[in-house]
Amino acid sequence: MNNEHRPHSDSQEIILTGISGSPGICIGKAYLVDREGVDVIEKYYLSDHEIPNQIKRFKSAVHKAKTELAAIIEEIPKDLREHAYILETHMLLHKDKMLYGKTIENIEKDGVNAEWALKKATSSARKMFKDITDPYLKARASDIENVSDRIMRQLTGQNGVNISGIDKRVILVADNLSPAETSQIQLNRVMGFITNRGGRTSHTSIIARTLEIPAVLGLEKATTMVHNDDLIIVDGNEGIVVLNPEEETLIRYEELDRRYEAHKKDIIRTGELPARSEDGRLFRVMGNIELPEEVVGVKDHGGDGIGLFRTEFLYLSRNYFPSEQELYDQYKEVVELMAPRPVTIRTLDINGDKEISTIRTPDEANPALGLRAIRFCLKKPGIFKTQLRAILRSAVHGSVRLLLPMISSCEEISESIRLLDEAAESLEKEGFAYNRDIEVGIMMEVPSAAILADSMADMVDFFSIGTNDLVQYTLAIDRGNRHVAHLYNPLHPAVIRLIKHIVDSGKKKGKPTYMCGEMAADPLHLPILLGLGIDELSMAPQSIPEIKNKIRKINVSDSEQFMVTVLKQKTAADTHRLILEAFGDILYKDVYAG
Ligand code: PEP
Ligand code: MG
Numbered sequence: 001m002n003n004e005h006r007p008h009s010d011s012q013e014i015i016l017t018g019i020s021g022s023p024g025i026c027i028g029k030a031y032l033v034d035r036e037g038v039d040v041i042e043k044y045y046l047s048d049h050e051i052p053n054q055i056k057r058f059k060s061a062v063h064k065a066k067t068e069l070a071a072i073i074e075e076i077p078k079d080l081r082e083h084a085y086i087l088e089t090h091m092l093l094h095k096d097k098m099l100y101g102k103t104i105e106n107i108e109k110d111g112v113n114a115e116w117a118l119k120k121a122t123s124s125a126r127k128m129f130k131d132i133t134d135p136y137l138k139a140r141a142s143d144i145e146n147v148s149d150r151i152m153r154q155l156t157g158q159n160g161v162n163i164s165g166i167d168k169r170v171i172l173v174a175d176n177l178s179p180a181e182t183s184q185i186q187l188n189r190v191m192g193f194i195t196n197r198g199g200r201t202s203h204t205s206i207i208a209r210t211l212e213i214p215a216v217l218g219l220e221k222a223t224t225m226v227h228n229d230d231l232i233i234v235d236g237n238e239g240i241v242v243l244n245p246e247e248e249t250l251i252r253y254e255e256l257d258r259r260y261e262a263h264k265k266d267i268i269r270t271g272e273l274p275a276r277s278e279d280g281r282l283f284r285v286m287g288n289i290e291l292p293e294e295v296v297g298v299k300d301h302g303g304d305g306i307g308l309f310r311t312e313f314l315y316l317s318r319n320y321f322p323s324e325q326e327l328y329d330q331y332k333e334v335v336e337l338m339a340p341r342p343v344t345i346r347t348l349d350i351n352g353d354k355e356i357s358t359i360r361t362p363d364e365a366n367p368a369l370g371l372r373a374i375r376f377c378l379k380k381p382g383i384f385k386t387q388l389r390a391i392l393r394s395a396v397h398g399s400v401r402l403l404l405p406m407i408s409s410c411e412e413i414s415e416s417i418r419l420l421d422e423a424a425e426s427l428e429k430e431g432f433a434y435n436r437d438i439e440v441g442i443m444m445e446v447p448s449a450a451i452l453a454d455s456m457a458d459m460v461d462f463f464s465i466g467t468n469d470l471v472q473y474t475l476a477i478d479r480g481n482r483h484v485a486h487l488y489n490p491l492h493p494a495v496i497r498l499i500k501h502i503v504d505s506g507k508k509k510g511k512p513t514y515m516c517g518e519m520a521a522d523p524l525h526l527p528i529l530l531g532l533g534i535d536e537l538s539m540a541p542q543s544i545p546e547i548k549n550k551i552r553k554i555n556v557s558d559s560e561q562f563m564v565t566v567l568k569q570k571t572a573a574d575t576h577r578l579i580l581e582a583f584g585d586i587l588y589k590d591v592y593a594g
Contacts, residue, residue, distance in 0.1 A: 011230075011244035012244060013242060013243070013244050013245050013246045013249060014225065014242070014243040014244060015240060015241070015242055015243075016194075016216075016219050016221070016222065016225060016240070016241040016242075016243060017219075017239060017240055017241075018194065018216040018217055018218045018219035018220075018222075018239050018240070018241065019198075019216065019217050019218040019239050020215075020216060020236050020237060020238065020239035021195075021198065021204065021205035021208050021209075021215035021216060021217040021236065021239075022192075022205055022208035022209040022211075022212070022213060022214055022215040022236050023209075023214065023236045023237045023260075024192070024212065024213065024214035024236045024237070024257075024260065024261075024264075025214055025233065025234065025235050025236065025237065025253055025256055025257040025260055026171060026191040026192040026213070026214045026233075026234050026236075026257070027231070027232075027233045027234075027245075027250065027253060027254065027257070028169060028170060028171045028191050028192075028231070028232070029168075029169075029170050029171065029228075029229050029230070029231060029232075030170065030171055030173045030226045030227065030228060030229065030230045030231075030232050031166065031168075031170035031171065031172055031173065031228060032173045032174070032223060032226070032227070032228050033163065033166075033172050033173065033174045033177075041115045041116060041119045041152070041156075042113075042115070042116070043112055043113065043116040044112070044113050044116070045111050045112060046107075046111045046112065046113065047111075048111070051107060051108060051111065054107050054113060054114050054117075055104055055107055055108070055114075057114050057155065058103055058104065058107065058114040058117070058118065058151075058155070060154075061114070061151050061152075061154035061155045062094050062095070062100065062151055062154075064154045065094060065147070065150040065151045065153075065154050066091060066094050068150065068154075069087060069090060069091055069094075069150065069180060070091065072087065072180050072183065072184065073087050073088065073091075075184075076183055086143075086179045086207070087179060087180055087183065089143060090143060090146060090147050090150075090179070090180065093143060093144060093147045094147055094151070096144070096147075098121065098124075098125045098128075098144065099118075099121055099122065099125060099144060099147060099148060099151075102120075102121035102124065102125075103117045103118045103120075103121040104117075106118075106120050106121055114155055115152065115155050115156060118148060118151060118152060118155065119152070121148075122144065122145060122148040125141070125144045125148075126141060126144075126145065128141075129141030129144075142198065142204075143179075146178035146179065146180065149178065150178075150180075163177075163181050163182075163184040163185055163186075163190070166186070166189050166190065167189070168189065169188075169189055169190075169191060170189065170190060170191065171190070171191050171192050171193060171194065171232055171234055172185075172190055172192075172193035172194070173193070173194055173195075173222050173223060173226045173232075174193065174194075174195050174196075174222075174223065175195065175196045175197060175223050176195050176196065176197040176198060176204075177193060177195055177198070177204050178204065179204055179207055182204050182207040182208060182211075183207055185211060185213070187211060187213070190213065191213065191214075191234075192208075192213045192214035192215055192234045192236065193208070193213070193215050193234075194215065194216045194217070194219055194222045194226075194232070194234055194241050195215075195216075195217045195218070195219065195222060196218070196219055196220050196221065196222050196223055197217070197218065198217035198218055204217070205217060209542050214234045214235070214236030214237075215234070215236055216234055216235070216236055216239050216240065216241050219241060222241065225243060226241075226243055230243060230244060231243075231244060231245065232244075232245075233245050233249070233250070233253045235253065235256075237260065266549075267545040267546055267548075267549040268301075268545050270302075270545070270548070270549060270552075271301050271302030271544060271545035271548060272302040273302070273548070274304075274548075275304075275547070275548040275551040275552060276551075276552060277530065277551055277552065277554050277555065277556045278552065278553060278554060278555040278556075279555045279556055279557055281530075281556045283530070283535070283536065283537065283551050284304040284305060284307075284535075284536040284537075285302075285303065285304055285536075285537050285538075285539070285544050285547055285548050285551070286298075286303055286304055286305045286306055286307030286308075286342075286344070286514075286516075286536060286537065286538035286539075286544075287301070287303035287305075287306055287307065287538065287539065287540070287541040287544060288306075288307060288308040288309075288310065288516055288538050288539055288540055288541075289306055289308070289309055289310070289334070289541075290309075290310045290313040291313055291314070292330050292333045292334045292337075294541065295333075295334055295337045295338060296337075297541035297542070298338075298541045298544070299337070299338075300541070301541045301542060301544040301545055302544055302545055302548060303341075303541060303544050304341060304536075305338060305341035305342040305343065305344070305399075306334065306338055306341075306342070306343040306344055306538075307344050307464070307514060307516045307536060307537070307538020307539075308344055308346055308403070308464070308516035308538050309331075309334060309343060309344060309345045309346060310346060310349065311327075311345060311346060311347065311348055311349075311387070312348055312349050312350050314326075314327065314330055315348065315350065321383055321386070323386070324386045324387075324389050324390045324393075325390075327386070327387060327390035327391075328389075328390040328393045328394055331343075331345060331390055331391060331393075331394035331400075332393075332394045332397050334394075335394050335395070335397045335398035335399070335400055336397050336398060338398060338399075339397065339398030339399065340398065340399055341399065342399040342400070342401055343398065343399065343400055343401070344400075344401040344402075344403050344441070344464070344514075344516075344538070345391050345394070345400060345401070345402060345403065346403040346404075346405055346443070347373075347374070347377060347384065347387055347388070347391075347402070347403070347404055347405060347416075348373070348376070348377055348383070348384070348387060348405075349372070349373040349405040349406065350372070350373070350376060351364075351367060351370060351371050351372040351373070351376050368472065368473075368478065372406055373405040373406035374404055374405055374406050374407055374412050374416065375406065375412075377416075378412065378415055378416070378419075381419055384416075384419060385419055385422065385423050385426075388402075388419060388420050388423035389423045389426065389427055389432075389434075391438075392420075392423055392424055392427060392434040392435060392436060392438070393427065393432055393433065393434050395434065395435035395437075395438045396433045396434060396435050400435070400438050401438060401439040401440075401441060401461075401462070402420070402438055402439070402440045402441070403441050403442070403443060403464055404416050404440070404441070404442045404443065405443045405445070405466070406443060406445060406446060406469070407442040407443060407444075407446065407449050407456070408446040408448045408449055409448065409449075409452075410452065410455055410456060410459060413442060413456060413459045413460060414459065416440075417440065417459070420436075420440070421436075424436040439461035439462060440460055440461055441460050441461055441462035441463060441464055441514075442456060442460050442463060442464070443464055443465075443466045443469075443516075444463045444464065444465045444466065444470065444502050444513070445465070445466035445467075445468070445469035445470045445473065445517075446469070446470070446473050447470070447473055447474050447498065450470065450474075450498045450499075450501060450502050451498075451501070453501060453502045453505035453506065454505040454508065454509070456505075457505050457506050457508070457509035457511045458509060460511065461511060462506070462511055462512050462513070462514060463502055463506050463511065463512075463513040463514065464513075464514040464515065464516050464538075465499060465502060465513060465514070465515045465516070465517060465519075465534075466516060466517045467490050467495070467499075467515065467517030467518060467519035467520070468517045468518055469517070470495065470498065470499075470517065471488060471489070471490050471492070471495055471517075471519075472488070474492070474494055474495055474498060475487065475488065475489075475492055475494065475495070489572040490517075490518075490519040490525065491525070491528070491572040491575045491576055491579075492572045493567075493569055493570060493571065493572065493575065496528060496532075496566065496567070496575070497567065499529075499532055499534075500532050500563075500567065503532050503533045503534060504533075507533060512535040512536065513533070513534055513535060514534065514535060514536040514537070514538065515529060515534050515536075515537050515538065516537075516538040516539075518539075520534075520537040520538060520539050520547070521537075521539035521540060521543040521547065523546065523547065523550045523587045523588075524576075524579055524580075524587065525579075526547070526550050526551065526554055526559075526583075526587070527554060527558075527559045527562055527579055527582065527583045527587075528559070528563070528566060528575075528579070530551070530554055530556050530559045531556070531559030531560050531561075531562055531563040531566070532563060533560075550586070550587055553586045553587075554583070554586060562578075562582055562583075565578060566578060566579075
């Protein structure tokens, strides 16, 4: 064992559990980078004549914060360039109505100091995002907090975390790290990091994954439990941190680290290759994206196309709906970059848990059952048609599929297709180049659609199962409610039977079924998905090489046979156990076998 890793004899081993932000294992000395004091903001009232001055102070702090961020963007290393857009979004957020406009309004209306006014604006923005469960919108909330922190530091004269100045090889321990701070990490100095706050889909995690350093987030008490120079193990695969590890633990993790690194090299090398099962069946493994910039990640990880382009992201952080031209430019970029591989553009899926602040929608007691996705679009055909026109125009530049979200009835399909035809006719009349000859599919994420899959198969070209919602609606479990999170399980027998019904109904009519929900990204589910006959899987780009690798090890005929037993199970736990018994070795032995 490396001497440097020898544990202190007087300290006890403690295991902290958090959220895996970025995979990998590292062992080293802790370096606390927590900044202090930013949260202690004093409130004081202004007399009327002080108000303009306070607004000026705030504007000057915003200006300085933007200049500071611009300098960081300039310095971003080449291999992180693809994520510069995160910081460019932050540049725009400095002038966001929720933050900038609201702070000035608070100074004027409440007659309070700029710090307090900013704190109040930030906390209202935080409240707005609090109940949203969609991970991508949650990430927006942390973007706003990061920008607010930066302005606050300018106002209070505090320094941020100077990560670029760290001069020894350490593991960072922080309350929170902003994407800007994370992007300053020098790989020869920082082995990994752990934080109290943050989650898997925060932009900080995304950058950590790009840097390929292990990170565990959401530990809550990391900065109070860990001290400078403490020896820690960060297990980003399991979301675990071991503080003061015992010798045996260290030896075990050093071995795990060695195996994980060997395994990673192996699968990345083969990411580009097709995913052909052991018995020779070819599966397409595609990427899910939210922004055009993410296409690079899909290509780098060997994605065979885009299985889900969540277009609602382009409607965020702005006070107006994007124009047809703007949408067209964005879609065209994605389609051209991926060509000849297919790009599945899903039409706007807003509301429910993805409310956009600029759209006035009625107060809904059950937003997940409300005016969401296709229901919103059919109620606002103008907004919908703008998007449909942009999609049809982009389809001239490569292979495009159109995907309709949250379909729950046949009428919604026929109405959407009618509007699509109208969009094509209007483009024809106006002399635009467009391609109406595209495949049209529906998300299978509402039980009524799944049950009607045989009828719907006549109306569309493909199905794409969105398990994130299908599980939520089938099991009546709010996907964002932590009190029932333990019941949320895609292996629930009812979900598996529904998936089977969808795939079988499609097959009878010669229509393929794809899957783009999170269920597709977990190797554990592969024997079931391949055994049921899913034709294509789509997931976050980073998961692609791993899933391709596992597909190559699975024999589809064995999985089909295995399904006969699975379909007789009464509980998710039994199914889980069966998968591990039958496929555990194939799925996990490369990383964990002794
Ligand atoms: C799903 O519901 O599984 C899905 C892919 O859509 P979203 O997560 O965007 O609701
Ligand atoms: Mg969904």
